[in-house]
Amino acid sequence: MTKYIIKRFLMMIATIFIIATLTFVLMHSIPGSPFDDERTSNPTIQANLEKFYKLDEPMHIQYLYYLKSIVTFDFGPSIKKPNESVNELLARGFPISFELGMVTILVALLSGIILGTLAALRHNGIIDYLAMTFAVVGISVPNFVLATLLIQQVAVNLEWLPAATWSSPLHMILPTLALATGPTAIIARLTRSSMLEVLTQDYIKMARAKGLSPIRIVIRHALRNALMPVVTIMGTMLAGILTGTFVIEKIFAIPGMGKYFVESINNRDYPVIMGSTVFYSAFLVFMLFLVDIIYGLLDPRIKLHRKEGDA
């Protein structure tokens, strides 16, 4: 297990390094300097600006500075908002995005697992069909479409809930709903199919034969094993949810990371783009790492699988 964790850790570092390098190369392959469009025709000002952002150094020195900034976690000042550093933007935006992401994943996990389990227990029954219809529809409707529909119907026409911002729990309902529907659908489908498989296993029959109550069988015996596939996709799902926050934050005017990221894309604020990309990627890769470790801890069979060449 320790060996596996070390191996996964090294791979995580490699992935982050590749993302960082890729970001650097991509950002520096854009022709022109970020100050071209500004009225800094004065060459002295231009030179000073370039010196401030270390753009006058040769490329490999810039790259070293850049790697240092990542290791020390200091992404420097923003170009378009010179009195703010990328760190400050991250510190302001990320907690909100994180909150939205976490609430979403909790809602998706809870409702997805409950829905999937109910569907499996009532296989080919009414609940099953309803749940699976919801699942396919939920996967097919893009979150930004759902978000606009929710704003139009629930917030504007019915005036039940506030349409924008992130100021109270009441404000959180619509964005969470828009973002959580897709993941809920995926989790429900996965839970259902693996639950159906688990329920035919011998040890479930054994538990029934022992006379355990159905609820106890489902929760203690079946769910534990049926949830393994859900754990497997948690990492990629988290990545999807966190990038999904970009559009959701744009639509609901939530001042999270996504807002700054989209803004920085639109006005080509390279330090912010680079900083937030690296930060987000590192966060996601770390989450994937955690999910893999948890999976390894939960499933004792995983070591065997790895040896069979299923790496």
Add this chain to the structure above:
Amino acid sequence: MTNSQNVVSPQNVQDEWFRPKQKEEGKAEAVVRPSLSYWKDAWRRLRKNKLAMAGLVFLIILAFLAICGPIFSPYSVDGTDLPNQNKAPSATHWFGTDELGRDVFTRTWYGARISLFVGVMAALIDFFIGIIYGGVSGYKGGRTDAVMMRIIEVLYGLPHLLVVILLMVVMGPSLTTIIVALTVTGWVGMARIVRGQVLQIKNYEFVTASKSFGAKTSRIIRKNLLPNTMGPIIVQMTLTVPSAIFAEAFLSFLGLGIQAPFASWGVMANDALPVILSGHWWRLFFPAFFISLTMFAFNVLGDGLQDALDPKLRR
């Protein structure tokens, strides 16, 4: 009444029942039923899946409309008509008009072209890169495989949409860049599937037999391995298409998509966002409806194919 004729009774026993049947030389060995190939069998099972077939029929109609739809319409994709801004759907404009008086019906089918093109191209390019990379990795095995798989594992950890956004920022928004950006990250999944399949199949007897007849590596890959890995690959392709369509819409929605005068569903939905509160529901409804329905169709078709192409489910 009719039953009584079929009942064997002493009265209706006929002599010819007891004559030996003529043996026809050569025909005795003939296979009576036409042999059911893997693909015919899969098709037979897919046809029974009503939802998947509905998806397939919808996609065929959509492809037809994407190609021919604009022909039926007297309006062009970027023909502005300022007096007729934001008109609700009517007999002249079936899906209404947008804020420049452009016909939403026409634009919807142009959007279908772009969405389908992006989806299908992304799936095809993933397919080719994935087959080559996964095929080599799985077939060579050993050290080559180990190195190639490490590379894949590292790439698999990349947050795809972030990389795609980054690439779009650098390369500038256009149809080509969207497809390039989507495939740069997208082929990894396909390569993993191909490799897994090849790894499994290359040890089967028919491959050994082929080798012992002196078949070259390229022939074994083309004739023995690829045809037998097609099932999961096709399923993966069908599921790549909706995710590519979603990614294109997502990027367009962030303002990184196709630029005017072209329209994609994502662009149309994005343009409709500011006016959704003024009651111009058709501006959002039609692109959103068709994005959702197309993704739905591909998803159910993919699910159906998965069931139909899985030999384990054969009954």
